Amino acid sequence: MNIYTLIIFLYFTIFIIDSAPINSKSNSISIKKISPKHSLKEVHQFYKDYFMLKYQNIYATDQDKLASAKKRLSESVNLTISNFLGYYGEFTIGNQAFKTIFDLGSSDLWVPSQKCTQHSCRIHKRFNESLSKTFNPIGTPFSIEYGAGAVTGITGKDNVLVGGIETVGQIFGLVKEEIGKLFALQEFDGIFGMGFDANSKIKATTPFSNMVEQKAVTNPYFGIYLQRSNDTGHTGTLTLGDIDTTKFIGNLNYNNVSTYEGEYKSWILDVDDISINGIKLNFKNRQALFDTGNNLVFMSYEDAATYHKFINGSSLNNDGIYTVPCNTTDQVAYIIGGVSYNIDQSDLTTGSDCSSSVQPGGGGDMWLIGDAFLGNVYSVYNIKDFTIGFAPVSK
Incomplete structure (x- = not known):
């Protein structure tokens, strides 16, 4: 996962539905949009650099351009802080509630750990291992670079509850260090990747894949509704395993x-x-x-x-x-x-x-x-x- 999975953004023959589409409000959660606080003029170059790095493998951009984009992002960190984009909502892991970005462009779940004592972690909800009876440590180290910052930590395993759906033994990242100022003023605590398993940077099955494999959801798909720009509220709905x-x-x-x-x-x-x-x-x-x-x-x-x-x-x-x-x-x-x-x-x-x-x-x-x-x-x-x-x- 790249953070380029966080801003601005993140993300899809014939599809056979095993059962008729249903309105499943019980499997739906409300998601809220983080909107940019600067004009497009101020952030246009930033956006271009961000997405160049986020999808650098697919865009196949040359290394000199990538290095220049990374340098510009690191120098515009104050702009970065106030211009994260995406939709966030709530979920629990180990019976502890977090606000998280539900991100189409990434495939990992991570939250700050209680062992992260930096300001950017302390002002957000942190996962406390001692408060969960179902937590199991794994300890595999990981590091994810975000252009203008990075997170490092180790992996653990616990139960996840989102939209009334519970999965058991989800591998997730416990962030112990947030490098740079990227997350200091964000409204969310962590990231909940909604992409494919092959894109996981911590080499774990994604949360939604686990829902499907454990038959916690009826169908292997999720639906997204986003309000248009002329609507009020900047909210949306994520429906897991069903279609609204x-x-x-x-x-x-x-x-x-x-x-x-x-x-x-x-x-x-x-x-x-x-x-x-x-x-x-x-x-x-x-x-x-x-x-x-x-x-x-x-x-x-x-x-x-x-x-x-x-x-x-x-x-x-x-x-x-x-x-x-x-x-x-x-x-x-x-x-x-x-x-x-x-x-x-x-x-x-x-x-x-x-x-x-x-x-x-x-x-x-x-x-x-x-x-x-x-x-x-x-x-x-x-x-x-x-x-x-x-x-x-x-x-």
Whole structure:
């Protein structure tokens, strides 16, 4: 896991459902969005560096660029602190409650340990081994680098309860040191990875995989609903092992997740195209990483330029940021698996300066798609069939 799994963001043939979709509020938890506190102008370079490092293997960026990005991030730590992005909620481990980011872009569970005495740990909830009768130490050391910081610690095993679902013997990280100031002012205590097992940095089965293997959930998928940018509250819902049919209209359409280096590591899909005002832009052979830790859609400079040629009144300012009219009426749709998903016009811009929700910063033919798209769909992530399903959200 990279922290690049935390900001801005994080993240998805036919999918066969063993039983009919149901509204399972008992298996759902409320998640709350952490929103950026700076303008896009102030953090644009930061975002690009962040995602370059988060997905450095997939983007295959050269080492000089990675080193430069890491240096810039380390020098902008104050900006980093106030611009974590993502959705957090509550869970318990060893009967101790924590606030955690539920992150599509990572695959590990970790929380601060009582043995971490740094300020960034002391102002958050810390796991106390002596308070859990079900805790078992493992002691395998781990270190996870986050560009502008890092965490180190050892592994342990305990029972996890989230959304009314309990799993036994989950391996997780007990952080003993937080290097840098990255976590000092965050609203969450730790990270709860929702990715694939192959992406685990502590070499553990993910919490959701354990739910499936232990039959704590009926189905091997989870659903995510995010409020659109013009909604109030900046909240969402994570439903484990079921589908909340009250959150979408029509049918869910499923698409195969792509592998990377022969393994399922990230929620990656093929993207057919984008249409603007009924005109297809003729993008070919594009793929996208889906990440709830990202507000925007990042593309290569060439693709972002093509996109904005079709957005009436768009322009590229001196800071390298695209802006669009605040009252834009353009009709934008992303075409995935032959299905068009319309984007609410409020999601074509972001911030008071009406920056475009599509910005340059992706790598080659790989896009990074965040809430500007995901807030318009109900999405379902299947870890056994390796598919992602989308349906338009209920309005």
